[in-house]
Amino acid sequence: MIKNYGQRYTFPIMVWLTVFFVIPFSIILVGSFLEKGLYGGFEPAFSIEAYKALMSDTMRKVTLNTIFISVATTVLTVLLALPTAYHIARSPYKEKLLFLVIIPFWTNFLIRIFAWIAVLGNNGLVNNFFVNIGIFNSPVQLLYNKWAIILIMIYTSLPFAILPLYAVIEKFDFSLLEAARDLGATKSQSMFKILIPLILPGISTAVLFTFIPAFGNFAIPDIVGGTDVRMLGNIINERLKTARNWPSAAAISMILTTISVVMVLLFNRIISSKERKIGGNI
C-alpha cells in the first residue's frame, strides 16, 4: 500500500503561503477596522472610520475614474484581442504569429510605458513632429489624462487577453460554422450564435486578465496620470506613504480585493456552467 505523502510534499508551500500571504492579508482585513496610528501603523481599537471616509467626494471621484478607466480598457482590449486572436488561430503560421504577441510580454513593463512617453510626451516624437512642421505652435499635452492611461493599459494587457482567446479559438471546431451556414445562418449569425457562445470561457478569462490588473493598477496612473487623474491604487499608496493613514489604505485594499474576488467568482461561474453544459474543456 502506498502511504500518503501529500502532507509532506505540501508542507513547505503550506507554511510559506500561510506566513507570507495569509497572515499579511489578514493584517489588511483586520487593520481596515482599526484606528490609525500617529506615525503610520494601527491603534488596536475598533473603528469603521476608514470605511466611512470612502464616502467622501474625492473618493467618489477617484472610484468613478477607476471604474471608467478599467471598464473602457477591458472593452477595448477584448474587442481588439478577439480578431487578432482569431487571425492567429486560423493562420497557417500560428506559432510564429503567437510568438510576435509574446515578445512584448517579455519586454519590461516600465520600458513599455516609457516607449509611449517617448512617443506622446510633451517632448515626444508626435509633438516634436507637429511643432516642427508648424501645425502646433507649442507642444500639446497628450499624456496625463484618462485616455492616455487607457491607451497604455490596453498596450500592457493586450497579450494577456490575446493568449486565452487564442487558446479557445484554436480548439474551436470550425466545421460548426460551416454547418451553421449549411443550415441557413448568415455569416454574422453563425459568428454570434455559434462561435461567440462557444468561446465564451476564453472571453471571460480575457476580461478577468484585463479588468483586474486595470482596476487595481498603480504604476500606469502614477506615471502618466498626472495630478488630475488618480485611481484607487494611487490613493492606497498616498495613504500608506504620505498621509500615513494605514487603516484607510487597508480599507481601500479590501474594496479592491472584494471586487476582484467577486469578479472572479462571477466569471468562473460562467466558465464552469458553460463547460458543464458543453462538456469538458473547450
Add this chain to the structure above:
Amino acid sequence: MKDVLVRSHIKHRISGSFFWFTMLFFYAPLLVLIVFSFNEGRSMNFTGFSFKWYKVLFFDSAKLWGSFYNTLLIAVTSALVSTVIGTLGAIGIYWYNFKMKRYLEVVSYLPIILPEIIIGVSMLMFFAGMNMPLGLSTIIIAHITFNIPYVLLIVIARLSEFDYSIIEAAHDLGATEMDTLLKVIIPMCIPGILSGFLMAITLSVDDFVITFFVTGPGASTLPLHIYSMLRFGLSPAINALSVILIVGSLAMAFMSKKLFKHMFN
C-alpha cells in the same frame, strides 16, 4: 464554392487587418525607442547617428548597474526557492488528498487573481509589524511569494499529462518514494519545472509594483531605477537601456522557445 472562397478570404482580410494593426500598436513605440537610442542629441529630434548613450549607459551608470545586479540576485534566488516549493506543492496537490487541501488550493490561487498592489501593501504592513528592515531580503521574500503560485500552476499542468499509474509502475518495479521522486517524477516534469523557473525569473525581473512597496533604502532594482528615471528626469540613456532590455528579452524568448522545442520532441 467560389463565393465561399472569396468570402472567407474577405473574412481573413478583416481579422488580418486587426492583427497587423495590433502588431503596429505593439512594435511602433518599441521601434521609436530603438531608433532614438542611436540619436546624437538629447531630444526626440533625430540629429545624427551615435553610440553616445550606449557609452553613457555602460561606463557612466554605476547606480544602474548596481540595481541590475540586485535584480539578477533577487530573480535567481526567488526563482530557485519558489521552483522548489512550487514543484513539491504541485506534486502533493495533484496526486494526493490530505487535510487542508482545499485551503491550500484557495490560498495558492488568490495571489494570482488579486491586484499586485494588495500583495505589496499587505507585505509592507506585515514586515513593518514584524519589525523587519526593508531591503533585499524583504524583496526576495515577496518575490518568492508571488512566484510560487505560477510555478505551481505550470508544474500541475505538466503533471496532468501523466497518469497516476506511472507512479504505481515505479513502486511496482521496486522504487521507494524517494527513488520515485528523484528518478521518475522530477525528470518527467523537467520541462514544466524549467518553464516554471523561467516564468518566475521573468516575473521577478519585471516586477515593479510589489517591489516598490517592500523595498528599503539602498535596495534598488532595475524596474525601480527606471521608475525613478521616469519620474525624476529622463536621460536618453534610458533609450539605450530599453534597447538592451528588449534585445535581452528577445534572446530569452528565442532561447526558451528553442529549449522547449527540443525538450518536447
Add this chain to the structure above:
Amino acid sequence: MIGGTVKVHNVSKNFGTTQVLKDIKLEINAGEFFSLLGPSGCGKTTLLRIIAGFEIPTSGDILLDNESVINKAPNERHVNTIFQNYALFPHLTVFENVAFSLRLKKIDKNIIKSRVAEYVNLVRLQEHINKYPAQLSGGQRQRVSIARALINEPRVLLLDEPLSALDAKLRQDLLMELDRIHDIIGITFIYVTHDQEEAMSVSDRIAVMQEGNLLQVGTPFEIYESPADMFVADFIGASNNIEGKVIEVTENRAYIETPDIGRITVDLDKKLKASDHIKVTLRPEKIHISKKAPSLDSPKWNCISGKVDQMVYTGSHTRFIIKTEHGRVFKTFKQHAQYFTDEEPIQWEDNVYMWWHADDSFIVEVNGNR
C-alpha cells in the same frame, strides 16, 4: 522460471458505502494463464490491484505461494503489473525503462546490459532499444512495459486490460504475442479484460465477475458450453434464452412447455422434476436454418418456424434474426461453407425452419437456482 500460485481468501473491498468485491474466493494455479472477465465496474480491476498491492482489501487475505502478502508493499511482492495505459516513463528510453528496476537494485552494468537485451529480444524490440516511448506505436509501448515487468522475474504477472488502448487488428497480434511469451516464460499470468473473445482465446481458465461477485470459474469450454447462470450465458458469446415449465421428465430428457415457442425437449443437464421452472440457453451456432422443412429422424430434435426479420451478410457467414409467430426473436447464423449451394438462398422476410438437438441446449437455472 516457474510461476507462483495465488490464493484469494474471502476478499471483500468497500469504497465508502459501496461494496465492490463481495467475499471473493479464488485459487490460481502455478503457470496458469488466468483471466478475470466481466463488464466494467464488476470489480475485476480492483481485485487485480489488491493482488498487486495498490489497494488493501477491507477483509480477507491474499496468499502468494501459500504465504500471506497482505502486509507487503507492491515492491515487496513477487508480482509485477502491466498497466492499461502502459505507464512507461516518458523521459527514459526503451533500454532505460526496461533497466529501471535493475538499476534501482544497483546491479552491475554489464549484467544489466545483457539482461535488458535478453528481455527486449523476448518482446522483439531490438531495433527500438534507444527510442523514447513517444517514438513508439501503442503496441510497441505495451511490449516495452511487458519487458520492463518481466525483467524482475516475477512469480506472477498481472495484466490490467493491456490491450484496450489498441485497435482491433493490433489487439489480435499482441494477444498472440502474450500467449507466446507466456509459453516461453511459464510464469502465472492474471489477465483482466472485459472482452470475452480475448479471454476465451488465450486463457487456461476464466473467472467471470459481475457487480463484485464471482459467478463462475472454469475453462473457456466449460464457461461457454455450461454457463453457471443467465448472466454468464449472455455475457460470453450470444445466447437465445428460453424459459419454460417442465411437463414430463423421462429417463434422459425432459419436455418443457414454453409460453412463446410451444413444447420443446431438452437434455437432462441438471436434475429436473415436473413443474420445475427452468431457463435454457441455446447458442446461435447450434441452430440449423433452412427454407425447406427438415426431415428429423429422432424425437430429440426441436423444430420451430419463423420469418427472417433481419439479416446481415458478413462474408464468412450471414447472421439472421428470426421472429416466430408469437413475436419471439432468435439469433442464428449460417456459414458460407460452399460457394455454390443447391439450396435457394434465404431472403429477407422468408419463412424459415429452425431446428436443434436436445443435447445442444443447456439448462442454466432451475427454479431460479444455478
